[in-house]
Amino acid sequence: MAQYRIVSGSVAVISIQNPPVNALSAAVREGLLLSVRAAASDPLVRSVVISGHNGPFCGGADIKEFGNVSHLESGPHLVEIFESVEALAKPVVAAIEGFALGGGLELALACHYRFGHSEARVGLPEVSLGLLPGAGGSQRLPRLLGVRAALDMIVTGRHVAAGEALKLGLLDRLTDGNTVDAAVRFAQSAEGKPLDDRRLGNRPCPPLENIDAFFEEALIHARGRARGAAAPLACVQAVRGAATLPFLKGMELEKRLMETLMTSGQAQASRYCFFTERGAARWTTPTGARWDTCRARPISTAAVIGLGTMGRGITVALARAGLSVVAVETQEHQLDEAQRAVSRMLKGGGGVSYSADLQAAAGADLVVEAVFEDMAVKEEIFKQLSSVCKPGALLATNTSSLDIDRLASCTLRPEQVLGLHFFAPAHVMRLLEVVSGPRTSPQTVAAAMQLGRRMGKVSVAVGNCPGFVGNRMLKPYLEQAYFLLEEGASPELVDAALEEFGFPMGVFKMSDLSGLDIGWRVRKEEGLTGPGVTADQPMRTRRGRRYSPLGDLMCEEGRYGQKTGRGWYLYDRPGARVARSDPWLRSFLEEYRERHGLLARRIDQQEVLERCLYALINEGFRVLEDGVAASPQNIDAIYVFGYGWPKHRGGPMFYAAQVGLARVLEGLEKYHKAHPDSPHLQPCSLLRRLVASGSPPIHKWSEVVKGHRSQL
Numbered sequence: 001m002a003q004y005r006i007v008s009g010s011v012a013v014i015s016i017q018n019p020p021v022n023a024l025s026a027a028v029r030e031g032l033l034l035s036v037r038a039a040a041s042d043p044l045v046r047s048v049v050i051s052g053h054n055g056p057f058c059g060g061a062d063i064k065e066f067g068n069v070s071h072l073e074s075g076p077h078l079v080e081i082f083e084s085v086e087a088l089a090k091p092v093v094a095a096i097e098g099f100a101l102g103g104g105l106e107l108a109l110a111c112h113y114r115f116g117h118s119e120a121r122v123g124l125p126e127v128s129l130g131l132l133p134g135a136g137g138s139q140r141l142p143r144l145l146g147v148r149a150a151l152d153m154i155v156t157g158r159h160v161a162a163g164e165a166l167k168l169g170l171l172d173r174l175t176d177g178n179t180v181d182a183a184v185r186f187a188q189s190a191e192g193k194p195l196d197d198r199r200l201g202n203r204p205c206p207p208l209e210n211i212d213a214f215f216e217e218a219l220i221h222a223r224g225r226a227r228g229a230a231a232p233l234a235c236v237q238a239v240r241g242a243a244t245l246p247f248l249k250g251m252e253l254e255k256r257l258m259e260t261l262m263t264s265g266q267a268q269a270s271r272y273c274f275f276t277e278r279g280a281a282r283w284t285t286p287t288g289a290r291w292d293t294c295r296a297r298p299i300s301t302a303a304v305i306g307l308g309t310m311g312r313g314i315t316v317a318l319a320r321a322g323l324s325v326v327a328v329e330t331q332e333h334q335l336d337e338a339q340r341a342v343s344r345m346l347k348g349g350g351g352v353s354y355s356a357d358l359q360a361a362a363g364a365d366l367v368v369e370a371v372f373e374d375m376a377v378k379e380e381i382f383k384q385l386s387s388v389c390k391p392g393a394l395l396a397t398n399t400s401s402l403d404i405d406r407l408a409s410c411t412l413r414p415e416q417v418l419g420l421h422f423f424a425p426a427h428v429m430r431l432l433e434v435v436s437g438p439r440t441s442p443q444t445v446a447a448a449m450q451l452g453r454r455m456g457k458v459s460v461a462v463g464n465c466p467g468f469v470g471n472r473m474l475k476p477y478l479e480q481a482y483f484l485l486e487e488g489a490s491p492e493l494v495d496a497a498l499e500e501f502g503f504p505m506g507v508f509k510m511s512d513l514s515g516l517d518i519g520w521r522v523r524k525e526e527g528l529t530g531p532g533v534t535a536d537q538p539m540r541t542r543r544g545r546r547y548s549p550l551g552d553l554m555c556e557e558g559r560y561g562q563k564t565g566r567g568w569y570l571y572d573r574p575g576a577r578v579a580r581s582d583p584w585l586r587s588f589l590e591e592y593r594e595r596h597g598l599l600a601r602r603i604d605q606q607e608v609l610e611r612c613l614y615a616l617i618n619e620g621f622r623v624l625e626d627g628v629a630a631s632p633q634n635i636d637a638i639y640v641f642g643y644g645w646p647k648h649r650g651g652p653m654f655y656a657a658q659v660g661l662a663r664v665l666e667g668l669e670k671y672h673k674a675h676p677d678s679p680h681l682q683p684c685s686l687l688r689r690l691v692a693s694g695s696p697p698i699h700k701w702s703e704v705v706k707g708h709r710s711q712l
């Protein structure tokens with residue numbers, strides 16, 4: 001797991017060998033320590049180069065070992081190995097190709113010199129795993145870069161490109177050629193030179209003025225951005241230790257903080273998200289097709305139909321992935337505006353051509369329809385595309401809730417029709433729901449999943465149902481939020497509870513941002529409001545269920561959210577972002593309650609969280625039961641990467657498991673008893689069965705789901 005060889009007569013080259021990312025597993029740690037000792041004791045060896053086998057230097061500690069204390073504790077500890085490296089009396093050079101991340105960069109920091117390939121990147125991303133750089137990184141990096149630059153890298157966890165790393169002083173030299181060869185030559189030139197100053201553990205941190213004020217401010221800033229995550233705050237504390245304590249004392253502090261984080265639920269949740277993101281690529285379909293048995297036809301040209309906000313973002317995402325894109329908009333004035341906007345986003349043309357004619361899509365391998373949410377309009381477009389497009393071309397819709405099967409049946413190629421549900425802004429948001437109907441072929445899904453990866457998306461294969469997975473689960477969440485307003489809560493109270501939980505934005509601020517009119521249009525299509533509803537129908541009941549017309553009434557008042565400068569909050573002008581409380585809304589809610597004989601009661605944050613989140617989670621269990629999502633992990637990936645669910649809480653299904661399924665069930669039963677006219681609060685049978693079978697861990701839920709009719 002660590003290769004050892006002598007080159008040029010005096011240089012020991014130690015190569016970490018653990019594909020695909022050369023993670024520091026127990027076996028690698030063992031091999032590394034043995035190799036360092038061998039180099040120390042061999043009188044012929046006068047310098048050492050540490051590199052990664054077959055490309056990447058090192059992706060850090062082996063994350064797969066984290067859940068298992070016995071794995072973590074077997075083999076030598078990273079801190080001990082890095083101490084031996086730093087203490088070596090012969091110059092040690094890190095030869096960094098690909099990436100040096102986490103423990104990988106900490107290893108490089110223990111070396112006396114760092115050589116990088118010009119395309120390499122380095123970083124300490126532990127914070128995104130709910131951790132801190134716990135093998136000396138929080139103490140050595142500030143000593144090398146100074147507190148400001150080190151704190152930025154450690155708290156954000158960002159990857160730093162080689163060029164920037166050179167400027168920061170993190171890398172000593174760059175090469176465009178063979179990194180190991182260059183490092184070997186350099187190591188030889190350093191043989192016999194003094195090393196004391198090269199050992200970062202020996203150096204003091206560069207001084208910083210007003211150190212207390214600096215760290216107080218850093219803590220406030222980190223707390224503001226952390227949304228309840230503990231790791232960023234621990235990172236600040238550890239770096240403060242580097243700035244104020246001798247090295248060994250700082251190392252003790254780092255260890256204490258790391259031990260607390262390592263065993264926390266937040267680290268467990270963040271780690272789960274890491275594997276969930278990657279697991280989504282291993283998709284399955286109901287026909288038994290799988291990611292590893294299905295070959296995808298390559299897609300190199302695409303057409304986007306409709307250049308509103310979504311269409312523009314999709315065009316940019318496809319062009320950035322290297323596709324040649326034709327962007328089609330039949331409204332000439334919108335076409336010009338879209339062309340300017342897309343060029344701005346792409347900073348130039350970027351392989352995009354424009355047309356007002358649907359015929360321009362004829363040669364594309366993939367067409368993405370992104371016109372507004374009107375079934376009749378989309379049906380007409382799919383009919384035309386079916387005859388215009390070349391055989392074999394995939395026809396996708398970006399609808400966020402409409403029926404894919406209905407669109408497929410308008411074409412002569414239903415097996416090549418699918419949903420590609422992008423999230424706004426489409427060129428920024430990581431999530432892509434790849435929606436397949438019963439007739440969508442496995443090759444179509446494979447091609448879409450592969451394209452998603454090229455665009456840098458977390459692509460999740462889901463089945464077809466109203467709202468697919470994400471929006472289907474959002475509906476009960478929104479509904480409970482409206483009900484809470486009727487019962488006495490304010491948008492501010494509901495949003496504060498959700499933001500404290502870790503969402504970047506509460507539900508009402510989110511609605512204002514996305515536009516209240518979107519849901520209004522969908523409810524009109526569904527016949528829940530608008531001209532189809534007769535005057536004799538009770539206002540707060542639809543189809544025998546409780547219904548809140550609050551959102552409809554807001555739209556009737558012209559309050560669409562940020563775009564009109566008024567929604568659940570007040571904004572300085574249309575399009576402004578800063579939400580202020582609106583006295584009008586308070587009177588509006590009071591009048592509404594009075595009109596409907598509703599008595600406002602005191603609602604606390606716990607009820608807000610339980611009503612909104614348990615209703616959403618309950619729908620998640622129904623999604624699993626129906627087979628619309630293949631696994632709870634897929635649902636969690638959708639929520640973390642598309643809906644702002646905080647990573648340190650793992651996703652809704654993971655959160656349910658962490659809270660305890662029995663407690664979630666009990667909560668739903670309590671609220672359903674109090675609100676029997678709200679079926680979303682009625683615990684679903686899968687949740688009941690899971691609790692009855694002893695609440696198995698999340699990776700075993702599929703065994704209980706089995707046997708159910710499944711679309712996936």
Ligand SMILES: CCCCCC/C=C/CC(=O)SCCNC(=O)CCNC(=O)[C@H](O)C(C)(C)COP(=O)(O)OP(=O)(O)OC[C@H]1O[C@@H](n2cnc3c(N)ncnc32)[C@H](O)[C@@H]1OP(=O)(O)O
Nearest residue numbers: 021023059060061062063064101102103125134258259278
């Ligand atoms: C008190 C206790 C003290 C203990 C001290 C422990 C110290 C810990 C410090 C650390 O080092 S924590 C780990 C820090 N490293 C990272 O966060 C890097 C994570 N990995 C990545 O960001 C990416 O994987 C990558 C390295 C940039 C490569 O990206 P790429 O897109 O090329 O490949 P992926 O699909 O992401 O990964 C391929 C494959 O490898 C698995 N994997 C990646 N990194 C690790 C890792 N560090 N450990 C174990 N496995 C890793 C990944 O899961 C993929 O596997 P799969 O089976 O195909 O899903």
